Amino acid sequence: MLDSNVLAYWIVNNHILPWLVKEHLNLPESLINVYEKRYKDSVELIEFILSRKKKKSKINFCTYDINISEVINAVKEEVKTVFLFVEGHPLSRWTDRRLHGQIEVDDYVVSTVYSLTMKSFDQLFDKKRIEIWQLPQFDELYQLDIYSHLILHVPELKTHDGLILTGCLINEVKFLITTDGTLIKQNEFLENVLKDQLKENLLKIIKPKTALQMVRKHA
Numbered sequence: 001m002l003d004s005n006v007l008a009y010w011i012v013n014n015h016i017l018p019w020l021v022k023e024h025l026n027l028p029e030s031l032i033n034v035y036e037k038r039y040k041d042s043v044e045l046i047e048f049i050l051s052r053k054k055k056k057s058k059i060n061f062c063t064y065d066i067n068i069s070e071v072i073n074a075v076k077e078e079v080k081t082v083f084l085f086v087e088g089h090p091l092s093r094w095t096d097r098r099l100h101g102q103i104e105v106d107d108y109v110v111s112t113v114y115s116l117t118m119k120s121f122d123q124l125f126d127k128k129r130i131e132i133w134q135l136p137q138f139d140e141l142y143q144l145d146i147y148s149h150l151i152l153h154v155p156e157l158k159t160h161d162g163l164i165l166t167g168c169l170i171n172e173v174k175f176l177i178t179t180d181g182t183l184i185k186q187n188e189f190l191e192n193v194l195k196d197q198l199k200e201n202l203l204k205i206i207k208p209k210t211a212l213q214m215v216r217k218h219a
Helices: 004-024 030-051 066-086 097-102 107-125 141-153 159-170 187-192 208-217
Strands: 061-064 130-133 175-177 204-206
Touching: 004 030, 004 066, 004 107, 030 066, 030 107, 030 208, 061 066, 061 159, 066 097, 066 107, 066 159, 107 130, 141 159, 159 175, 175 208, 187 204, 204 208
Parallel strands: 061 130, 175 204
Antiparallel strands: none
């Protein structure tokens, strides 16, 4: 299961930054290098997935439908960091939510970023090398129990992430691939607190680099 941040990093790196940084804002290419270092593992993983012949692969990659809206939001946040650079804010403040709230992006940039993002979705999902799954409804008590345990025991866990984790557990997904440090820290929680609910489901939350190493071994 691919988390939204992995998909968003590939989209921004391959589709948004070349236009926004080079063509629209005419900024130095060295700025793109800053992003590429952070996106590297996610980009390499997605490129590997898209290069596979799905029928011959024993490993399936997917993302939940609610992640699509989260991808668009993540792309927006990354675009805003470029404008923070333009305004002279140091890299250390690019994640400051207060500064993000002060950034206004004009309609032309918004429409172009939207168009580029939609085109990237075609490349990601058209041949179903990455499938879009519908998030299951929590219509049984044990499913709601899992979600409640996650939200109540992990204060820093966002509602969206709680839904994704619960969906993975219900569908017996083996791996959730993410760059989110908060999620990655939950492996021990899943094993110790939710062991009764999990039964045979051994969900592991891993980084894109780890996922790429694993799939290359089975390629």
